[in-house]
Amino acid sequence: MTDETAGAIPAEEIGDEPIYSLEELSSSCHVEAAWVVELVEQGIIEARGATISEWRFSSLSVVRLAKAKRFDRDLGLNPPGIALVFDLLGEIDRLKARLNAQQRAPSSLAGDSSDPA
């Protein structure tokens, strides 16, 4: 690590502004447009706009599409299967966050343990 901040590439937070067309999205992710349409129909990624030619996607869609592509490539999942995995992963994240918030620190509970003698 020589130059710490000089030349550092600023990472930008990605938003949900609809910017990419269907063609732009599918070509930048190297997938078929028809496959993207299937993902939209399954509710995996969100398209804004009334007709397919007016559809616009956010950069959040790029991330979800890349993940969907990995599920297709690595696990052989079809779009309904991918949609199910996304739903279940979302649920697991939610539960984990709740568990994490409630988790007890192991050391600070000296007097809290029950001891049925």
Next chain:
Amino acid sequence: MEFKDYYKILGVERDATQDDIKKAYRQLARKFHPDINKDAGAEAKFKEVGEAYEALGDPEKRAAYDQLGKDFKAGQEFKPPPNWDAGFEYSGGPDNADFSDFFGSIFGAAARGERGGRASRSRTTFNMRGEDHHAAIVVDLRDALDGATRTITLRVPEMDDGGHVLVRDKNLTVQIPKGVVEGQSIRLKGQGSPGMGEAPAGDLYLEVRFKPDPLYRIVGKDLYLDLPVTPWEVALGASVKMPTPSGAIMLKVPAGSANGRELRIRGRGIPAKEPGDLYAVLKVVWPPATDEKARKIYEEMAKELAFDPRAGLGV
């Protein structure tokens, strides 16, 4: 270079059928897929399994591997005999950046076949925006609070003049914006694959993951801190000193607070347009009755306080 026993990695016998191999791979791939399994070792395991399947899932490659592998054991020093693979022909895309040197030494650098379904196939012509890349980046809570500069190393496949694919380590210094949260993606413009023709390069997307923090539990933008308090502090109320990411504060503990009560300190979580909150979770700690003075006080409480915590149990 060490010899890799791909059969052992997939957990199958050497005489397993192609179907068995496929089944074993599918099971392990589901188990260790880094999008599903967030454990630290999962990604490495997933790649290893993928590499093993790449070698054994294709009967041609499997035959070559078997011929070569019959004299070797896992972990043994391995050197492929010169020109040993003349007569085997492999085809496939230049997508094996993640495979081991061992794999490369057997099957060559460009040996990975394109797997998978309908994704990953469209190749259009002339001006085409470069492909976006995706990777993960692990940050500390401090990085999210203050922003930070991190150097990450990516393995990128590159084509040389002769059309051979080489894997190169690419270092990128990344400025992480303040206020990132777990699971969020950030983007580095133009750091994906170069575009074709006039088209711009693709972007690099990084999924943010947090290293566990010794003090705070991170839940989205909110932080949780276990705050030890005494029985008399919760019973009578008190002002207690507690840390926050931006320095110590005095927290008012209301009288009559229960163990486990969460007190919110607004806006002291991860900064953002709408910053997260910090929660102090009260953890009552009782002093031990080890010396005479403490014993006396406990005895007095036992005698003087009409307190039965088991009144509701019906016994």
